[in-house]
Amino acid sequence: MNQKLLLQRAATLYAALTLSSLAASAFAQEKNPDRNAYFGEEHIHTSWSVDAWLFGNRVTGPDDALKYAQGQTIKHPLGYDIKIDTPMDFMGVTDHAEYVGVTKEANTPGSALSKLPAAQPLILKDPNNQADITKVFNYLVNMLSGPPVKALMSPEVAGSIWKENVKIADANNHPGKFTAFCSYEYTSAPDNRNLHRNIFFRECRNVPAMPYSALDSWHPEDLWKWMEAQRKAGGPLTPPGPRPVTATSAWSKSSKSRDNRKRILCCRPTTSSLVMSFLAICWVFLRMSAEWITFTAVLAARR
Numbered sequence: 545m546n547q548k549l550l551l552q553r554a555a556t557l558y559a560a561l562t563l564s565s566l567a568a569s570a571f572a573q574e575k576n577p578d579r580n581a582y583f584g585e586e587h588i589h590t591s592w593s594v595d596a597w598l599f600g601n602r603v604t605g606p607d608d609a610l611k612y613a614q615g616q617t618i619k620h621p622l623g624y625d626i627k628i629d630t631p632m633d634f635m636g637v638t639d640h641a642e643y644v645g646v647t648k649e650a651n652t653p654g655s656a657l658s659k660l661p662a663a664q665p666l667i668l669k670d671p672n673n674q675a676d677i678t679k680v681f682n683y684l685v686n687m688l689s690g691p692p693v694k695a696l697m698s699p700e701v702a703g704s705i706w707k708e709n710v711k712i713a714d715a716n717n718h719p720g721k722f723t724a725f726c727s728y729e730y731t732s733a734p735d736n737r738n739l740h741r742n743i744f745f746r747e748c749r750n751v752p753a754m755p756y757s758a759l760d761s762w763h764p765e766d767l768w769k770w771m772e773a774q775r776k777a778g779g780p781l782t783p784p785g786p787r788p789v790t791a792t793s794a795w796s797k798s799s800k801s802r803d804n805r806k807r808i809l810c811c812r813p814t815t816s817s818l819v820m821s822f823l824a825i826c827w828v829f830l831r832m833s834a835e836w837i838t839f840t841a842v843l844a845a846r847r
Contacts, residue, residue, distance in 0.1 A: 584634035585613060587729070587742055591621075592639040592705070594688075597647040598681050602671070605648075606637040606709055610716040610724050636727035637713070638742045641757035642688060644728070645705035646696050647680075662695035688733075692759040703754045714748040726751055730767055732758040739764050743771070746780040 589596045590605045601621045608618045615631035639645075649657035650666040657663050665683045670676050687693060696702070709726070716724040726748040732739035741764060745751050756770045774781050 582633035582723075584632040584636075584723070586636055586744075587638050588635070589639055589729075590637060591648050592645045592709070594640065594643055594647045594684050596639075597651075598677060598684065602648070602651075605712075606639065607712045607716070609637050610635055610712065614716070614718075614722050632722070634723035634725065636725035636742070636744055637709070638727050638729040639709070640731045641706075641728045641743075641755040642731050642759050643684075643693075643696055644702065644709070644755075646701065647684070649701075649705070657701060660695055660701075662693050697759055699754060706754055710748050710751055717748070728755045730755075730757055730764075732762040732764060732767075734762050741767060743767075744782045746782055748780075750778070750780055752779065 588609055590609050591597050591601045591603060592605055603619060603621045612618045612626070612628055613632040613635040615628055617625050617627045620626045646657060646663065647666050649655045650660075650663040651668055651671075652658060658667065666680060668676050668680055706728075709728070713724045713726045716722070718724075726745040728743055730741040730743055732741075739762070743755065752774065756767055760770075761767070771781050
């Protein structure tokens with residue numbers, strides 16, 4: 545490759561890098577709160593979920609999860625302190641709506657639930673006995689796949705636990721700093737098929753008295769009808785839409801109220817994605833020969 549062509553391609557590369565730097569600077573200066581990216585957790589279970597409780601988490605609940613997300617130190621279920629390196633912007637604790645909190649409450653001595661006949665098979669006689677744990681676990685599996693246990697679905701049981709969940713989320717919500725969503729998981733699994741759905745509310749005011757769960761119907765279509773009825777009645781459910789293309793969603797936050805918060809899906813282009821796309825196009829254009837690859841490697845090594 546002659547020196548003139550080499551210099552021309554070097555100049556082209558320099559121009560491309562300069563343009564990309566200018567583009568990044570322009571995007572960085574743009575201030576649009578509806579396009580800012582925020583990071584958090586959309587799916588997490590605590591000791592209030594029957595499976596998490598049986599698998600050993602009998603300590604941390606929704607309040608612990610939300611405090612952990614904000615950067616506070618909490619106790620790990622095994623007893624030691626843990627703290628997140630980088631606090632999150634939002635979290636929605638999504639415990640299973642089906643019999644939410646009943647395993648924990650049944651094993652809390654003196655609780656109203658622990659005295660119900662329907663709760664007796666849920667009580668671990670010896671929490672350290674694997675056979676006892678397996679027995680309760682198998683009972684729960686059969687219970688979830690069988691007819692709903694009405695005594696554990698009453699407003700006095702499921703409604704009071706959901707009310708406490710809403711109270712915890714509202715107490716941990718700090719507009720403009722951290723968003724704690726009122727949320728839960730609708731866990732439908734007919735014939736071991738995963739039809740799980742996470743339900744989020746825009747705010748914690750005027751939420752339903754009880755969450756709609758797979759115990760009401762395992763058909764997701766019935767869940768959607770319930771959600772639509774809630775919206776028509778003025779309920780604070782988030783609007784329907786496509787799932788995010790990544791595990792984290794971007795949300796815009798208001799410094800005054802959650803009422804103004806809008807969900808921004810990650811599939812919208814961000815500053816970094818646009819710049820990287822631009823650089824990718826430049827790279828394809830510039831990468832024309834093996835000699836050019838060698839030249840760029842040498843150039844990078846000298847910088």
